Amino acid sequence: MELVEQMLGSDQLALARLITLVEREASETPQIIKSIYPHTGKSYVVGVTGPPGGGKSTLIDRLTAVLRRKGLTVGIVAVDPTSPFSGGAMLGDRIRMQQHYLDSGVFIRSMATRGSQGGLPRTVRGVIKLLDAAGKDIILVETVGVGQTELDIMEAVDTIVVVLVPEAGDTIQTLKAGLMEIGDVFVVNKADRGGAENLVAELEAMLHQNLKQTWWEVPALTAQAANDIGIEELYERIESHHQALQQMGKLDLKRCEQRKKELTNMIGTKITSKFSELINEGGEFTRYLEIVERGELDPYSVWEEIIYDRVLLRTWMRRLEEEIR
């Protein structure tokens, strides 16, 4: 593809257009991914997540400045799965990150939710691959960490930074379970507010309890992104985690697992979407739908009847096989 060639030749506009295609799941997507695939695997991918209001965008902005000073190029993917306006929602962030907009070493992209369930993690993975192929040294992926979609997105990154604010200490029980388990580095941002040290102590106690491995001790740092405090240390910890992953051979392992998951997820999605098309066609299935619509039988009982309806099951499977081809 010409657009891919242009992107590989550092054309930022081509990169932007390819991202738009992948984000929209355009028909060219498989072709795009195939042609960039041999050029991927070189970027280091860092996820930044946490509850809303933690100052993640500012933190990413300052971290980007640190990375640029080290001479590294940066790709930023800001994911807001709840936003209606793929562009508009991130306007505030864009303005805050304006200093980097004039820097050709930084590429920023905001992504909003696409309707289809499970679609967002897939398109984010595609965008990460594009930034990777485009030669960005570091890719920062920002999500608002609440829910399965965000956890799925974080499966595609190498190091996960969880950003909290001191007030989280009041509700330490409500700390997102997924977040506690997936975090490789914790940052208590806005640490000039009271309670930061307490939260760090609580986090350390919890992290110590949940110790999942001996090769990496999950750190809990403080930062004041708005005042540019603690960012250099955050960078160092991310880099240490990168080193630790590499030394233990875990980075290769992680990426192997990511590729496997990508394939099985893709197959699962294809089968599921084909099957839901079949179901919606109705056919033999219509009479079961009607029983449930009228409230005559509960869904479980109808399912049991379907299980014994060999004709319907066989028809579904035959059709599925045909449709997949």
Add this chain to the structure above:
Amino acid sequence: MELVEQMLGSDQLALARLITLVEREASETPQIIKSIYPHTGKSYVVGVTGPPGGGKSTLIDRLTAVLRRKGLTVGIVAVDPTSPFSGGAMLGDRIRMQQHYLDSGVFIRSMATRGSQGGLPRTVRGVIKLLDAAGKDIILVETVGVGQTELDIMEAVDTIVVVLVPEAGDTIQTLKAGLMEIGDVFVVNKADRGGAENLVAELEAMLHQNLKQTWWEVPALTAQAANDIGIEELYERIESHHQALQQMGKLDLKRCEQRKKELTNMIGTKITSKFSELINEGGEFTRYLEIVERGELDPYSVWEEIIYDRVLLRTWMRRLEEEIR
């Protein structure tokens, strides 16, 4: 089932135990749902959603007090899909709702996320059915409205109340798309803070633009749940929406659609989970997995090879048919 008989005889302990079984997706779940099904469909189900920090729990607490004064029994399902501690997370809410804990006309249940993707909306639907069969007049379902899971849960309710705070006005663009579309009643809570009237005006402008039907004009109210202000009016608007739905014949239609979706979702889940078991078994599929693991080919190219592998496809479909039975 004895437990079901006890629950139908108003045994609150039996209800609690049944909810636990359904929440855990215990093997008894189909049997439970089947036996309560004929007793469901009488409750009116109200969803309360919105971003975190909107004071939804306090609002529900005060709304419950209003409902109790009208002589209605209430079931409350508080869903926190991000919480690690099915009990603990809601401790604060439980304490706040303590006044209702001694009231046998109110049944409160907190639910946290279950690991499986897509599992939470299903179990919440089951819990709603249990509260319905147990004879609660009104069921209030609280979610933190960010993401697909919460939107899926809200598909199971009759009236959706979206709770915002005045500060949301600053970031009206970031207002959750799903929320704007699904809300039947909007409440700007904590209206003693500045900006409430502005937000109401903005909401009304947006709602007017998005006018989806003529039979119900979505209202935007203000409230101060903590000071017990605006709750009676909220109740009246919920009741008006209920009446409007009923008069237009839309309540029956809505519930028909809900039952259909329930069946198709259930079938989709069964097929998908069986299929992912098949994939994980490996077999013929193993060599494709290995190609991807080694990074030799991208997932799209592997998928194309699979499509032409008639043996693998046929084996999958045959096994799927067998496994479903």
